[in-house]
Amino acid sequence: MSESYDFLFKFLVIGNAGTGKSCLLHQFIEKRFKDESNHTIGVEFGSKIISVVNKMVKLQIWDTAGQERFRSVTRSYYRGAAGALLVYDITSRETYNALTTWLSDARMLASQNIVIILCGNKKDLDADREVTFLEASRFAQENELMFLETSALTGENVEEAFVQCARKILNKIESGELDPERMGSGIQYGDAALRQLRSPRRAQPQGTQECGC
Numbered sequence: 001m002s003e004s005y006d007f008l009f010k011f012l013v014i015g016n017a018g019t020g021k022s023c024l025l026h027q028f029i030e031k032r033f034k035d036e037s038n039h040t041i042g043v044e045f046g047s048k049i050i051s052v053v054n055k056m057v058k059l060q061i062w063d064t065a066g067q068e069r070f071r072s073v074t075r076s077y078y079r080g081a082a083g084a085l086l087v088y089d090i091t092s093r094e095t096y097n098a099l100t101t102w103l104s105d106a107r108m109l110a111s112q113n114i115v116i117i118l119c120g121n122k123k124d125l126d127a128d129r130e131v132t133f134l135e136a137s138r139f140a141q142e143n144e145l146m147f148l149e150t151s152a153l154t155g156e157n158v159e160e161a162f163v164q165c166a167r168k169i170l171n172k173i174e175s176g177e178l179d180p181e182r183m184g185s186g187i188q189y190g191d192a193a194l195r196q197l198r199s200p201r202r203a204q205p206q207g208t209q210e211c212g213c
């Protein structure tokens with residue numbers, strides 16, 4: 001059976017190795033914690049259809065390896081991404097300090113209009129925290145990012161991160177700020193949206209003719 005959706009968005013999950021990117025994707029798709037997570041080699045892929053403001057949106061998500069040695073491979077997947085989860089680990093200042101590099105890569109290689117949500121992951125490890133919520137939310141504000149603290153372990157805010165990012169993209173489409181038909185937008189119309197675009201024809205009373213202009 002074919003899947004029905006209004007839009008397809010290409011998403012990236014980026015950030016340092018060990019921040020929990022693969023676990024976030026697994027929690028989002030499978031709704032459970034990935035017990036044994038090895039370093040990602042190159043990129044992994046997942047997809048899911050979600051409902052956002054009355055639209056069905058298919059997210060096509062590329063989970064990239066955080067390790068430096070895969071950087072040239074992962075960079076080649078940035079092109080044409082509509083949204084990204086930029087992940088750091090709240091218990092590791094090193095992963096937070098690396099955010100500016102990830103951010104400039106995403107804006108340069110994906111698209112200037114890419115919608116990014118900053119995710120401070122491992123929220124469940126509050127006792128080992130090295131980065132405060134306030135500090136990260138200031139960074140997010142300064143860099144025009146949305147921001148959430150997440151836990152791939154408990155599932156807290158994981159679905160929200162993907163949904164908030166998708167909602168912002170939809171808002172930008174509706175306001176005309178993003179054009180799905182622009183090459184490299186990372187957005188495609190799904191069959192449901194195409195059916196809707198065609199539906200005025202079907203609704204035409206029998207015996208009448210459409211103007212061909």
Ligand SMILES: Nc1nc2c(ncn2[C@@H]2O[C@H](COP(=O)(O)OP(=O)(O)OP(=O)(O)O)[C@@H](O)[C@H]2O)c(=O)[nH]1
Nearest residue numbers: 017018019020021022023037040066122151152153
């Ligand atoms: N406590 C806790 N541990 C987590 C969480 N998310 C991930 N982990 C652990 O962090 C480690 C790294 O998780 P991964 O998802 O493999 O990290 P990654 O960012 O995909 O790493 P690379 O593939 O190397 O880029 C694993 O041991 C996970 O079990 C979380 O929310 N809370």
